[in-house]
Amino acid sequence: MHNPLRLAAIGLSLAALIGPAVAQEKFPSRPVEVIVTFGPGGGADLMGRQVARLAEPILGVAMPVTNIAGASGNAGLTRLLTSPPDGHTVATLIALSVSSWAAGLGSAKPDDFQVVAMMQNSPSMLFVTKNSPYKTAQEFLDAAKQQPGKLRVATSGLGTQDDITVRYLASQGFPTKNVPFAKPAERYASTVGGHTDALYEEPGDVAQFIESGDLRPLLVFNDQRHESFPDVMASKELKLEIGDLPNFRTIAVPANTPDEIVQRLADAMNQVLDKPEWKEFCAATYTCTEKMSPDQAQRVVVEFHDTVKGYMERFGQEQAAR
Amino acid sequence: MEVFDLIVTGFAGALQPFNFMVLVIGLLVGVIAGALPGISFVNAMAMALPFTYLMQPISAMAFLGGIYAGGVFGGSISSILINIPGTPASLPSCWDGYPLTRKGQSRRALQIAIVASATGGLFSALLLTFAAPPFARFALRFDQPEFFAATVLGLLSVIAIAKDAPVISMLSLFIGMLIGTIGVDPMYGMPRFTFGTDAMQSGINFTVVMIGLFAIGEVVDLIVEKPDLSVRKGPGGQSLSGRDVWAIKGSIARGTGIGSMIGMIPGAGATVGAVIAYGVEKQASGRGREFGTGVPQGLAAPESAKNATTGAALIPLLTLGIPGSAATAIMLAAMMLHGVNPGPLLFTTDVTTVYTIFAAMILANLLMIVAAVFVARGFSTLMRTPPAILGAFIIVLSVIGAFGVRNNFFDVWVCLAFGVLGYVMKRTGFPSAPMVLGVILGPLAERYFLTSLATYENNYLIFFQRPISATILGLAGLFILWSLWPLIQPLLSGPQRKSRKGFP
Amino acid sequence: MPRRAKLLLKAVPPALILIAAFVLPRFMLQNQNMAAMIGEGEAGPTFWPNVMLTLVAICAAFWLVREVWTALRAPAVAGEAPPPAAPYNWRLAWAGLAIVILYGVAIQYLGFAFATLLFLAVWLILGGVRRPLTVAPVAVIGTLVLLYVFVALAQMPLDRGRGVFAGGTIELYQALRIY
Structure with a gap:
């Protein structure tokens, strides 16, 4: 007899037949939903909202922003993957979510997504409060060596690229204590208020504290110095090879989205990147990046995932050995 | 006198026709969204965000500030009228507000709520205007142990x-x-307690739990019991007189003080402020035994406290760039x-922007009285619709609201599951308010x-070693002794009381 | 049922909670490999839930003991008759809850627009509003207002349903000028 499941299955297969046919007619034919995988007010949210605001006139349809926060962004990504792959749903995919997969969260993997465009990219930096005794990166690292585990570094959590960096520093003889704060606001307040000794963060998220002088950059975790902070040492100058954990923010769609639609979205995103408003925005958040094709951007995400996974296995084994 | 020049400039900015208009619209949107069961003002602020793209920054802040101030009040309208808190912070307003409605004094209850909320909000906005920078520096001295101590104070209030x-x-x-x-x-x-599902990794949101526990069980009872919630002319008159307000001045003052302090602590916010204020008021008002039966003091204190958190919550936001709650994060x-x-x-x-925001917050709380009176009157009229129609829309709004918290359909299932649970708890008399407060305060x-x-080398004693957190915990200890005194006293002086009882 | 057994029945909820408090720790963590990342002397992710489970267990045990105690001390025959409960239409209440759950299911299959229309009508009929001239306009106008406020104005991504209903919802939205 007709049970509801059978009916649903028939409905679904009908939808699968109709879906692509409709999509090929004209893209976009209705509002493009932008899923922001974090709550309002954060870096990913600002990026998603700027993208929506600037891309609306280019694509000619409304782009409502939907915040789906939870599980390091995986809740929103799950929603993206269950939406029809017709380009009418896009989502923010950022480094933090990708590293969470390597740590065992969620059930997504890089192959489930097709990255449309690399929107923002920034190395992470180490900051101290304005009246911290440590004036240079070398002084901080020396102090870490002299009092192992005494210096407290505020990070976003364990199993993130923040944690990997702290563990890497420890493996190079500079052990510090990782103090995770789930809420960014509490993380910044803790370092600005002098309750933790240093903060691991990308510069754009603490721009107001850098400008006011409440936070002082000590070190940039990259192979070369940051052009906005020419006086701040790069980690490679101190023989620290930890420049492979960038904080990128991309726009992604499900992997089985038709190529023409991906290309159409990628063109729109590239036009956004060229807009003066975007250039102003990315300069203010220290996140300007070169334009990439969808395939290049996809490769960055896949490589990042492999890198994080490699570090995780390495530190997991070290921990187990002890 | 420089400050006064700035304030004058600020008011000039806030009173510009467009800014003033969006402020009023924001207030109305906030009060209505807050008052609709299920839809919280945080939802409304998130939905309003795209509209602010087109505005000047000052107008955007006036708009959102209006929704914020109005919404924190608005939640109490449905608390008082139908026993369903419109926002988590309005939960304590159910406890003495709804009993007033059952007595036929809903208009009086709403008036008490409006006066108390506006007073609390106004004081808080003035605090923001005149004392933001020093308070912000003070707030920075608070670290995690202090936040923990404040949360413990909130948890003890529940008990x-x-x-x-x-x-x-x-x-x-x-639980x-x-x-x-x-x-x-x-x-x-x-991931903890996820039972292998991805959806559970996002956790259980407290607003969703609250909507489920309170709205759905209440609505089912609404069609079965069909209670009379209309305004009746009763003894003591309907409208609030100046003397009535004078009688609750102490409650409003205590609520305002507690709310202003709690509001500055990131994360805690309006709900914690309102709960602590209710707990303190129960002890301080001298009418603690009657609380829960429709005591004006029991309504005024949490009302003033929750709106007193609005201005205070903006202090860390504006001075430090640190948002303490979902609402301030949207701002x-x-x-x-x-x-x-x-x-x-x-x-x-x-600095002009800053003072215009200050002025807008002051205006918002003054105008709120007008906006609240109109919306409250409208909602009182809605109460005359048949309970089935009222209930049908409350359920749809609950589902929309639960979904809208994170735009996640899993939350709708959570809401419906807690709806069934809430109904069973309501019928069996198992208290649901502590459970909601546990879901809110537990993760904090x-x-x-x-x-x-x-931060402090796994030292479990750190909470007693830092002066501020030790003080708060000490206060919490005193508070719990104070509230449990009626239980403890007979143990200490049992024999005497017995002998005294022997006399007729 | 004898009165004592009836009273003992009241001890079932605390007993169930107590059992749950002992069983749940087994389901606390999903993947154990991450536990390797935790340093020595740290509280870890299980500390707080364990404290809560312990507190739940203590409270439930208290409750259980009290219920059993009162049941056992109660006289075998009822001393006083329980106060007559007001007639309460349980069937109506449970039907209401069932319809609410079905509404949740329906949203995913029929989409928000059609499910809400249906739900409003069914709920009104269940709640005693049976005049077709009331039910139809309330359901239709109510749904339209909700659609304009939450889908058009607030741009919430409410479900559009599956299969034919997805297409139907999109056509409806286009006809209503929401899309």
Whole structure:
């Protein structure tokens, strides 16, 4: 007899037949939903909202922003993957979510997504409060060596690229204590208020504290110095090879989205990147990046995932050995 | 006198026709959204965000500030009229507000709520205007142990509020706190109690739990029992007189003080302020035994406290760029989208903007009285619709609201599941308010506890070694002794009382 | 049922909670490999839930003991008759809850627009509003207002349903000028 499941299955297969046919007619034919995988007010949210605001006139349809926060962004990504792959749903995919997969969260993997465009990219930096005794990166690292585990570094959590960096520093003889704060606001307040000794963060998220002088950059975790902070040492100058954990923010769609639609979205995103408003925005958040094709951007995400996974296995084994 | 020049400039800015208009619209949107069961004002602020793209930064802040101030009040309208809190912070307003409605005094209850909320909000906005920078510096001295201590104070208030059956109330609280641990833990990023599902990793949101527990059970009773919630002419008159207000001045003052202090603590916010204020008021008003039967003091204190958190919550946002709640995070997003970076520099680079926001918050709380009166009257009229129609829309709004918290359909299932549970709890008399407060406060307490340990070398005594947190915990201890005194006293002086009882 | 057994029945909820408090720790963590990342002497992700489970267990045990105690001390025959409960239409209440759950299911299959229309009508009929001239306009106008406020104005991504209903919802939205 007709049970509801059978009916649903028939409905679904009908939808699968109709879906692509409709999509090929004209893209976009209705509002493009932008899923922001974090709550309002954060870096990913600002990026998603700027993208929506600037891309609306280019694509000619409304782009409502939907915040789906939870599980390091995986809740929103799950929603993206269950939406029809017709380009009418896009989502923010950022480094933090990708590293969470390597740590065992969620059930997504890089192959489930097709990255449309690399929107923002920034190395992470180490900051101290304005009246911290440590004036240079070398002084901080020396102090870490002299009092192992005494210096407290505020990070976003364990199993993130923040944690990997702290563990890497420890493996190079500079052990510090990782103090995770789930809420960014509490993380910044803790370092600005002098309750933790240093903060691991990308510069754009603490721009107001850098400008006011409440936070002082000590070190940039990259192979070369940051052009906005020419006086701040790069980690490679101190023989620290930890420049492979960038904080990128991309726009992604499900992997089985038709190529023409991906290309159409990628063109729109590239036009956004060229807009003066975007250039102003990315300069203010220290996140300007070169334009990439969808395939290049996809490769960055896949490589990042492999890198994080490699570090995780390495530190997991070290921990187990002890 | 420089400050007064700035305030005058600020008012000039806030009173510009367009800014004033969006402020009024924001207030109305906030009060209505808050009053609709299911839809919280945080939802409304998130939905309003795209509209602010087109505005000047000052207008955007006036708009969002209006929704915020109006919404924090609006939640109480449905608390008072139908016993369904419109926002979590309005939960304590049910306890003495709804009994007033059952007595036919809903108009009086709403008036008490409006006066108390507006007073609290206004004081808080003035505090923001005149004392933001020093308070912000003071707030920075608070670290994780202090936040933990403040949360413990909130949790103890829940126990102090429990009228009868303290064991079952505590059980409800702890079950709530246990529910709060579901999902990815805040520190180690590990999924807990997810039973292998991805959806559970996002955790259980407290607003969703609240909507389920209160709205759905209440609505089912609405079609079965069909209670009479209309306004009746009763003894004591309907309208609030000046003398009535004078009688609750102490409650409003205490609520305002508590709310202003709690509001500055990131994370805690309006709900914690209102709960603590209710707990303190129950002891301080001298009418504690009658609380829960429709005591004006029991309504005024949490009302003034929750609105007193609104201005105070803006202090860390504007002076430090640190949002303490979902609502202030949305305001931060709006400012940053316009290229205005809140933080210490804002006071030197953009001082006019700052003072216009201050002026807008002051105006919002003054205008709120007008807006609230109109909306409250409208909602009182709505109460005359047949309960079935009222209930049908409350359920649809609950589902929309539960979905809208995170735009996640899993939350709708959570809401419906808690709806069934809430109905059973309501019929069996198992208290549901402590459970909701546990879901709200539990994750905060855990996060502050674990981060305190991580910051201070896993020293479990740190909470008693830091002066501020030790003081708060000491106060919490005194508070619990004070509220449990009626239980303790007979133990200490049992024989005497017995002998005295012997006399007729 | 004898009165004592009836009273003992009241001890079932605390007993169930107590059992749950002992069983749940087994389901606390999903993947154990991450536990390797935790340092020594740290509280870890299980500390807080364990404290809560312990507190739940203590409270439930208290409750259980009290219920059993009162049941056992109660006289075998009822001393006083329980106060007559007001007639309460349980069937109506449970039907209401069932319809609410079905509404949740329906949203995913029929989409928000059609499910809400249906739900409003069914709920009104269940709640005693049976005049077709009331039910139809309330359901239709109510749904339209909700659609304009939450889908058009607030741009919430409410479900559009599956299969034919997805297409139907999109056509409806286009006809209503929401899309």
